[in-house]
Amino acid sequence: MSSVTPSLRTIFFTTACLVFFLFLLPSFIHQYHTYKGAVTSFFLSSSPQTSGPHIVTSIPSSNSSPNMAATEQTFIAIKPDGVQRGLVGPIISRFESRGFKLAAIKLVTPGKAHLEQHYSDLKDKPFFPGLVEYMNSGPICAMVWEGRDAVKTGRTLLGATNPLASAPGTIRGDFAIDVGRNVCHGSDSVENAKKEIALWFKEGEVISWQSAQAQWIYEKP
Numbered sequence: 267m268s269s270v271t272p273s274l275r276t277i278f279f280t281t282a283c284l285v286f287f288l289f290l291l292p293s294f295i296h297q298y299h300t301y302k303g304a305v306t307s308f309f310l311s312s313s314p315q316t317s318g319p320h321i322v323t324s325i326p327s328s329n330s331s332p333n334m335a336a337t338e339q340t341f342i343a344i345k346p347d348g349v350q351r352g353l354v355g356p357i358i359s360r361f362e363s364r365g366f367k368l369a370a371i372k373l374v375t376p377g378k379a380h381l382e383q384h385y386s387d388l389k390d391k392p393f394f395p396g397l398v399e400y401m402n403s404g405p406i407c408a409m410v411w412e413g414r415d416a417v418k419t420g421r422t423l424l425g426a427t428n429p430l431a432s433a434p435g436t437i438r439g440d441f442a443i444d445v446g447r448n449v450c451h452g453s454d455s456v457e458n459a460k461k462e463i464a465l466w467f468k469e470g471e472v473i474s475w476q477s478a479q480a481q482w483i484y485e486k487p
Contacts, residue, residue, distance in 0.1 A: 335415035339369060339472070341453045341462035342411055342420060346404030348449040349373070353441055354407050357450060360423055360437055361411050365483040370410035370463075370472040378402050384465060400446065408466045414484065417456050424452045 342361070344354055362368070376384075381401045388394050411420060425436030429448050432439035442449045453459035463472065480487070 337412065337414050338416040338456055338459065339410050339412045339463060340416040340420040340459045341451075341466060342409045342424075343451040343466075344407035344409075345401060345447075345449055345451060346406060347400075347447045348441070349405050349407055351441075351449075353449060356441070357437055358409075361420070364413075364419070364423060365479075366411040366413040366416060366420075367475075367477045367480075368409065369412045369474070370467050371407065372467075372471070373405050373407050374466075375402075375405050376466070380465070384462065396446075410463055410467065410472050417453055417459050420452045421454065424450055 342357075344357055348354065348357065358368070358371075378398060381398045382389070385394065385397060385401075388397065391397075413419070423437060425432030425438035427438075427448060428445045429438040429442035430445075432442070434440065437450060438448050453462055477483075
């Protein structure tokens with residue numbers, strides 16, 4: 267009996283080792299391939315590519331975005347009909363609510379010569395005399411608003427020149443009906459905005475200041 271017992275123990279031990287090995291073999295093979303793949307990827311990524319497609323994985327800096335609009339100033343005037351109807355406050359509120367910064371404001375009666383210079387590009391139009399007379403009929407609220415893409419967005423806030431073609435929610439769409447009483451004026455280009463601001467405001471009247479709300483309006487300065 268003593269000679270048989272070691273043989274049974276040997277058979278049992280051998281069988282147990284074989285079962286254990288067969289059970290763990292798939293796991294060892296999986297770990298080997300994982301380790302091999304990781305090492306291969308490391309050496310491939312460390313060496314420069316000489317052929318094949320190159321995939322860019324870096325995220326471009328937000329400061330280099332070509333589509334980011336520039337900070338601008340635009341000239342906005344509330345015409346005599348808008349002033350007479352008490353629309354100065356509501357119109358200012360539209361620009362402030364959108365996030366633009368008021369850089370200059372004054373109530374003026376500029377006179378005929380000044381208005382003819384302002385509308386000089388329309389002097390050959392048949393409605394020019396009537397336009398100047400209408401604009402000279404009462405005080406005008408002249409303003410400079412500042413912000414990102416202010417000229418284009420300012421025109422969008424005003425709406426179409428003909429109030430009947432203006433969408434609801436725009437200033438003219440909400441407050442005007444007739445094209446001859448369309449409440450307000452806005453610069454149509456950055457170049458014209460600079461000319462109009464220089465015409466309506468003297469040096470020192472346009473204020474440069476930092477709004478405390480800027481960080482809540484713009485993600486990037």
